[in-house]
Amino acid sequence: MKSSAYANLQRKIITVTLLVSFAPLIILGVTMYYQVALMCKDKTEEHIKYRARAQAQAIDLFLKERTAILSAMADTHSFNDMIDEKNLSRVFEVMNLRAGAFVDLGVIDSAGQHLAYVGPYDLSGLNYYQESWFGEVMSKGVYISDVYMGFRQLPHFIIAVRCWEGQRSWILRATIDPNIFGAIVLSAQIGKTGDAYLVNKAGIYQTHPRFSGKILTEFNLDTKMFRGGTTVIEARGSLGNRLLYAGSWSNNNKWLLVISQEPAEYMRRLFALRNTEIAIIIFGIFAIIMTTIFTTRLAVNHLRDSDAKMNELNAQLIQSDKLAALGKMATGVAHEINNPLNIIIQKTGWMEDLLAEEEFQNSENYGEYKKSIEKIEYHVERARKVVHNMLGYARKMEPHLEDVDLNRTINRTIDMLENYARDNNIDIQTDLSPDIPIIASDEAQLQQVFMNLISNSIDAIGKDGLIQVKSYRIKENITVSITDDGPGIPRDQQKKVFDPFFTTKQTGKGTGLGLWICYSIIEKLGGSLSFRSKVGEGTTFTISIPLIVPEKK
Amino acid sequence: MEFFNVLVVDDEEDFVETLVNRLNKRKVPATGVLSGEEAIELMKEREFDVVILDVKMPGGMDGIETLREIKKVQPLAEVLLLTGHASVETSIEGMKLGAFDYVLKPIKLEDLFPKLAEAFERKDAHDSKIRGAKIKKLLRYW
Numbered sequence: 001m002k003s004s005a006y007a008n009l010q011r012k013i014i015t016v017t018l019l020v021s022f023a024p025l026i027i028l029g030v031t032m033y034y035q036v037a038l039m040c041k042d043k044t045e046e047h048i049k050y051r052a053r054a055q056a057q058a059i060d061l062f063l064k065e066r067t068a069i070l071s072a073m074a075d076t077h078s079f080n081d082m083i084d085e086k087n088l089s090r091v092f093e094v095m096n097l098r099a100g101a102f103v104d105l106g107v108i109d110s111a112g113q114h115l116a117y118v119g120p121y122d123l124s125g126l127n128y129y130q131e132s133w134f135g136e137v138m139s140k141g142v143y144i145s146d147v148y149m150g151f152r153q154l155p156h157f158i159i160a161v162r163c164w165e166g167q168r169s170w171i172l173r174a175t176i177d178p179n180i181f182g183a184i185v186l187s188a189q190i191g192k193t194g195d196a197y198l199v200n201k202a203g204i205y206q207t208h209p210r211f212s213g214k215i216l217t218e219f220n221l222d223t224k225m226f227r228g229g230t231t232v233i234e235a236r237g238s239l240g241n242r243l244l245y246a247g248s249w250s251n252n253n254k255w256l257l258v259i260s261q262e263p264a265e266y267m268r269r270l271f272a273l274r275n276t277e278i279a280i281i282i283f284g285i286f287a288i289i290m291t292t293i294f295t296t297r298l299a300v301n302h303l304r305d306s307d308a309k310m311n312e313l314n315a316q317l318i319q320s321d322k323l324a325a326l327g328k329m330a331t332g333v334a335h336e337i338n339n340p341l342n343i344i345i346q347k348t349g350w351m352e353d354l355l356a357e358e359e360f361q362n363s364e365n366y367g368e369y370k371k372s373i374e375k376i377e378y379h380v381e382r383a384r385k386v387v388h389n390m391l392g393y394a395r396k397m398e399p400h401l402e403d404v405d406l407n408r409t410i411n412r413t414i415d416m417l418e419n420y421a422r423d424n425n426i427d428i429q430t431d432l433s434p435d436i437p438i439i440a441s442d443e444a445q446l447q448q449v450f451m452n453l454i455s456n457s458i459d460a461i462g463k464d465g466l467i468q469v470k471s472y473r474i475k476e477n478i479t480v481s482i483t484d485d486g487p488g489i490p491r492d493q494q495k496k497v498f499d500p501f502f503t504t505k506q507t508g509k510g511t512g513l514g515l516w517i518c519y520s521i522i523e524k525l526g527g528s529l530s531f532r533s534k535v536g537e538g539t540t541f542t543i544s545i546p547l548i549v550p551e552k553k
Numbered sequence: 554m555e556f557f558n559v560l561v562v563d564d565e566e567d568f569v570e571t572l573v574n575r576l577n578k579r580k581v582p583a584t585g586v587l588s589g590e591e592a593i594e595l596m597k598e599r600e601f602d603v604v605i606l607d608v609k610m611p612g613g614m615d616g617i618e619t620l621r622e623i624k625k626v627q628p629l630a631e632v633l634l635l636t637g638h639a640s641v642e643t644s645i646e647g648m649k650l651g652a653f654d655y656v657l658k659p660i661k662l663e664d665l666f667p668k669l670a671e672a673f674e675r676k677d678a679h680d681s682k683i684r685g686a687k688i689k690k691l692l693r694y695w
Contacts, residue, residue: 334637335609335637338637338658338659339565339568339637339658341658341659342565342568342658342659342660343565343567343568343571344659345659345660345661346567346568346571346572346575346662347567347571349571349575349661349662350571350574350575353574353575353578380659384659
């Protein structure tokens, strides 16, 4: 596998793991947040709903009290008493003493004529017959008006009660202090952003809201959105911000008490929870990422290592299989070639025999014949040598086991090649470990291997260079390495170096059998032959043979 | 050196014919046959000093079988095995069965001839020993 494939694999594993671990974490976080948010909202809604209902009841109570005291005064005094302004002002004083919030008090007869008045405005003498509330009070008996400007050009509302005295009816009418009433309503507001106000059915403010709008201006929502009893809705306020509205009807469903509240204010704790949650999730994600990357890297590296080992093993296996097959084929071919060569040799011999006879010696082409025959013999000899080399290792099918001092064998081989190396100005250095024991092996074959490898190194260097021969022991193996500082073996040729007949030397100079024979010999001795090469740096051939030769096949 | 009888056994007709010609030209009486069976038949009729025997012959008797038969028919005839490389092991087995030596193909007559001579010398030595032994035996009974 290429390294990009490993990177790809690593990326895939990491992506999948992260997705799988992030998804539940994030889903859990979001779900929890929304559940808590829902709970918070419910709680806030419940709270303002309760406040709205309580305040609406308080307003009802306020109105009922004022109406009751007004009715009581009307019932306990006669019309004639009341139109006396002295008496009326006494009644007014008592009313303010017991209940308060009355601004003025007036008596109106059934024709709408304002007969008596106590209060800060000069309203006596006015006729209310045309006013809508007059009709209402005359027909219903009790009337509480919406807030209006009236003659005095100030927002206010009135409570009027009708009283029967025999056949005659009259009206006692009082104005409620808008400030006191407004204060009662405003006391329902909550927190910094909360607001409380009254709105009538038509959507006109009956009290001063704290933030949005003014008294007697229009409410920004449709009052029809608030159904009977107490309703909570969420809508945009007049300033464009989202608000929670709780509305509760009072005053016989004529007035709507509204409490508004920014949800954010109550949700501060929720936001704190959200921040904590986000922090935990971020920390979790970070931890997961680190762990995933770390473990995946570890696993992929492990995989890469074992793959590399596997590949190396496979390569070795393929190499030895290939060489075994090639060897079988080569020896088969060689054997088949031997027979024709044998016949050719006999035939040329026969021709030579015949040429030696006297009559042929006189032939003018005698010399040419003789030369041709010699050439044929020369080339048969060449072919014979190739076959011989190829089968050379096979001549001794089984290694001849004897006591071998490996270091001595190496030194002897180097002695033989010393002159050849010196001629090419190549230095052969040895670093032979003294703790290599005498082993049971085939000295002649080992020598052939060393000879081949070292002379290959010399040929590879050409001129001027260094060859290092080392021997050392690793556990139950003896290793001999031969390193040259030659040009190295190009990558594309590395797979072929052990193949029979593979050579880079000029035609006729090398058969391409040397390394193949070395490989076969070492394999037969139970060892292994490998090499490492880098173009421009040199090549190292490493022979590894077992310290105790394994049993013969 | 006395002249000796040679039998060449090989499935390659060209080889047999040429080798026989060349030996004859050197005043060595030689006969050629192309199979083990022929060789045995012939040896039942005539005596040979040295047999050149190809180890690997396709079909019929192979070299080793032929060698066994030869040793039954003429125990004293020396057998020189002729082999390609791949059959060296067979040749070694042949040596155990009493072959004189083995030579590798391809071989020049110049190299083959000394071997033949050696083989004959050994055969001759054996013969003399046996002759001597026979004489002694005769003398003893006498």
